[in-house]
Amino acid sequence: MNTHVILKTEGLCKYWGGLRALDDISLTFHDRQLHGVVGPNGAGKSTLLNLLCGHYKPTSGKIIHEGEPIDAIKPWAFARRGIGRSFQKTNIYPSATCLENCCIAAQRRMGGSFNFLRSRHHQTVLEELATNALEKVGLAKRRDQVAAHISYGEQRQLEIAMVLATSPCVLLLDEPMAGMGHEESLLIIDLLKRLKQEYCIVLVEHDMDAIFELSDQLTVMVDGQHLTTGSVEQVREDPRVREAYLGQGDEVY
Amino acid sequence: MLFQKRTERIFIWVFFPLALMMPLFLEQNTFYVSKLTTIMIFAIFVMSLDYLVGRCGLITLGHAMFYGLGGYIFVMIAPEYDAVNFWIYTFYICAISALIALVIGFLVLRTSGIYMIMITLAFAQMTFYFFSDSIEFGGNDGVFIYVKPDTSLFGISMFDLDNPIHFYYLCLLSLFNTLFFFRLVTRSRFGRVIDAIHENPGRTTALGYNVFVFRLMAYVMASALGAYAGYLFTMQYGFVNPSMLSWQTSGSALVMSILGGLGTLYGAILGTVVYEGLHYVLEHMTEHWLLFMGALIILMVILFKNGIAGYLEKLLEKRS
Ligand SMILES: Nc1ncnc2c1ncn2[C@@H]1O[C@H](COP(=O)(O)OP(=O)(O)OP(=O)(O)O)[C@@H](O)[C@H]1O
Numbered sequence: 314m315n316t317h318v319i320l321k322t323e324g325l326c327k328y329w330g331g332l333r334a335l336d337d338i339s340l341t342f343h344d345r346q347l348h349g350v351v352g353p354n355g356a357g358k359s360t361l362l363n364l365l366c367g368h369y370k371p372t373s374g375k376i377i378h379e380g381e382p383i384d385a386i387k388p389w390a391f392a393r394r395g396i397g398r399s400f401q402k403t404n405i406y407p408s409a410t411c412l413e414n415c416c417i418a419a420q421r422r423m424g425g426s427f428n429f430l431r432s433r434h435h436q437t438v439l440e441e442l443a444t445n446a447l448e449k450v451g452l453a454k455r456r457d458q459v460a461a462h463i464s465y466g467e468q469r470q471l472e473i474a475m476v477l478a479t480s481p482c483v484l485l486l487d488e489p490m491a492g493m494g495h496e497e498s499l500l501i502i503d504l505l506k507r508l509k510q511e512y513c514i515v516l517v518e519h520d521m522d523a524i525f526e527l528s529d530q531l532t533v534m535v536d537g538q539h540l541t542t543g544s545v546e547q548v549r550e551d552p553r554v555r556e557a558y559l560g561q562g563d564e565v566y
Numbered sequence: 567m568l569f570q571k572r573t574e575r576i577f578i579w580v581f582f583p584l585a586l587m588m589p590l591f592l593e594q595n596t597f598y599v600s601k602l603t604t605i606m607i608f609a610i611f612v613m614s615l616d617y618l619v620g621r622c623g624l625i626t627l628g629h630a631m632f633y634g635l636g637g638y639i640f641v642m643i644a645p646e647y648d649a650v651n652f653w654i655y656t657f658y659i660c661a662i663s664a665l666i667a668l669v670i671g672f673l674v675l676r677t678s679g680i681y682m683i684m685i686t687l688a689f690a691q692m693t694f695y696f697f698s699d700s701i702e703f704g705g706n707d708g709v710f711i712y713v714k715p716d717t718s719l720f721g722i723s724m725f726d727l728d729n730p731i732h733f734y735y736l737c738l739l740s741l742f743n744t745l746f747f748f749r750l751v752t753r754s755r756f757g758r759v760i761d762a763i764h765e766n767p768g769r770t771t772a773l774g775y776n777v778f779v780f781r782l783m784a785y786v787m788a789s790a791l792g793a794y795a796g797y798l799f800t801m802q803y804g805f806v807n808p809s810m811l812s813w814q815t816s817g818s819a820l821v822m823s824i825l826g827g828l829g830t831l832y833g834a835i836l837g838t839v840v841y842e843g844l845h846y847v848l849e850h851m852t853e854h855w856l857l858f859m860g861a862l863i864i865l866m867v868i869l870f871k872n873g874i875a876g877y878l879e880k881l882l883e884k885r886s
């Protein structure tokens with residue numbers, strides 16, 4: 314069950330003024346496991362991912378990647394270490410084609426971005442990597458379409474493809490299935506099942522069926538606090554979890 | 567194909583042959599040749615600004631600082647009464663202004679949007695007052711250049727800078743090279759990243775690009791070319807003065823690049839030619855030319871949306 318720990322947080326806190334968006338979170342994320350994170354709205358799930366990918370700096374606490382503290386490094390350096398993420402609010406290059414969206418992601422991995430000349434060879438390799446990523450998420454048919462013109466669900470898929478094109482080792486996915494149709498969701502669930510055999514995935518998701526099906530570890534957060542972490546069975550049976558959801562007036566998913 | 571857009575290829579095939587033949591039509595009238603030369607020079611400057619504003623999304627109101635520095639660096643480093651080599655000094659001026667741009671860009675590019683506009687303007691104004699208040703550099707009168715550089719390369723002198731026709735061709739060649747260079751850059755892998763940063767800097771950072779460094783490189787490149795344009799201008803008129811550094815210079819360059827079509831690069835040539843053409847025509851018709859000019863520019867910007875180049879593209883580009 315417990316494989317190699319890739320990413321770890323120790324006493325991670327993020328305050329927005331007086332608001333404790335994240336309070337003293339210590340978690341471990343394992344290689345080749347999918348770590349689900351659930352909680353009511355405003356629980357701090359996105360904030361957690363934003364800290365893990367370097368988008369925000371923590372107020373206090375540590376983030377440790379492969380044994381090294383990384384909370385002080387620059388935001389772009391997180392991605393260079395192989396920590397890739399998708400955003401809750403779709404974040405792509407709308408005016409570029411799907412292929413170009415993935416090419417720019419793959420190019421970062423391949424290097425040569427300070428090259429001022431064109432290179433046929435590099436272009437071919439890049440397009441191969443990008444097409445590969447698009448195929449993985451089932452978007453190959455949209456390859457040459459402008460990203461702004463594909464459906465919302467497909468844009469979510471594209472975002473995952475972009476992360477994959479950077480060949481990451483950790484995937485931070487913030488509600489990748491939100492706004493997707495049933496068919497598309499099934500496709501993503503299927504994809505994640507395959508991906509978690511290769512990557513460490515942290516998945517924030519409101520779709521409980523999906524998260525129960527996919528998670529190896531599941532963390533429940535409420536109001537910036539860590540409530541519990543365990544296997545899906547453990548969490549489902551935890552009375553505090555039911556209470557947290559009911560107490561918030563949210564429906565039980 | 568380097569020039570991807572049909573409209574741009576058509577423009578190149580129309581504009582450059584026409585410009586090449588221009589001196590034949592105007593042979594007896596060097597006034598017009600030198601007027602056209604000034605336009606070519608300014609178009610280089612506008613193109614370098616267009617790259618920054620239109621391609622990189624870095625809005626600056628201080629680009630004229632480098633235009634002026636191109637001239638001032640020359641008078642600072644060149645001996646007063648000896649002819650220097652044009653090509654070597656081109657290299658010096660580009661290198662020195664690139665270094666200056668590296669330092670200034672390092673400070674300026676930490677800000678964005680309106681703050682960046684303010685800071686670039688502040689830097690340009692500082693340089694303006696530094697030179698206009700300095701006795702050594704002739705204050706508001708500037709500095710004269712007594713000897714023009716010679717342009718021999720490997721012992722062959724190609725252009726005689728005292729001959730307006732020769733100088734015209736040198737500037738035309740420079741303009742074409744600038745367009746060619748920027749087109750190479752925009753089509754390169756570096757250029758892809760710049761486009762990505764322009765469209766969505768946050769996403770580009772999340773992919774692992776150090777946005778700041780890419781912007782800095784672009785800023786340095788555009789500034790060095792802006793300085794090269796200023797150097798040519800100084801060569802043409804044989805003097806530098808602080809008005810080259812003024813915010814009005816930056817402002818009119820910005821208007822020209824918007825008029826031509828932001829980010830289109832070749833639009834910078836269109837914008838400069840149309841702007842200067844209108845300027846010339848209206849100036850001879852009425853003393854209130856600025857009023858009419860302003861009205862015409864507002865009209866064109868509203869009508870054309872993405873400038874003249876944008877309008878031409880709408881007409882000529884095959885819809886996919
Ligand atoms: N940039 C910010 N500035 C101020 N407050 C913020 C900021 N980002 C998040 N917050 C606050 O932090 C708290 C946690 O937000 P977060 O987005 O992490 O919740 P979440 O669990 O992702 O919720 P949801 O399920 O709605 O996505 C919220 O109260 C939110 O208003």
Ligand SMILES: [Mg+2]
Binds near residue numbers: 358359360401487
């Ligand atoms: Mg969220």
